[in-house]
Amino acid sequence: MPGLGTSFGRGAMTNHWIDVKNADAILIMGSNAAENHPIAFKWVEAAKQQGGTLISVDPRFTRTSALADIYAPLRSGTDIVFLGGMIYQVLASDRFQREYVVEYTNASFLLDPAFGFKEPSGSRTATSPGGIRRRRPTTAPPGSTSLTPRGTRFRIRR
Secondary structure (H helix, E strand, O other): OHHHHHHHOOOOOOOOHHHHHOOOEEEEEOOOHHHHOHHHHHHHHHHHHOOOEEEEEOOOOOHHHHHOOEEEOEOOOOHHHHHHHHHHHHHHOOOOOHHHHHHHOOOHHHHOOOOOOOOHHHOOOOEOOOOOEOOOOOOOOOOOOOOOOOOOOEOOOO
């Protein structure tokens, strides 16, 4: 993480592990943290013991996936599609802190009415055999951040 090294003197996370312990939901994407970072993963396990939800998004079924409350297997190379879907859901459902975005970020395009996403019905998203998007509106209640149903298969549709 060169940007963090330039800004803060080291290329590592800038939050404390206690933040992970107190999280309502933890999304681990493309990492087998349970095996590769066992000391750090104890904080994830502490969050789960307090009722937190662990979401594993990975094409491989790993030890982390086995411990997850929600496992979302996606096809290798479709992670950008998955992240785009998350962004779309957050913006479409107005589930972000607009005041914070205006005051503390450079994401002013979120406020421009001309900015938008192509409707996912014809794009590369997870669909059922009938072509209907499969998703769970988990951006609904505060504190709920799991963004995909268990077992959804992500495929590139051409």
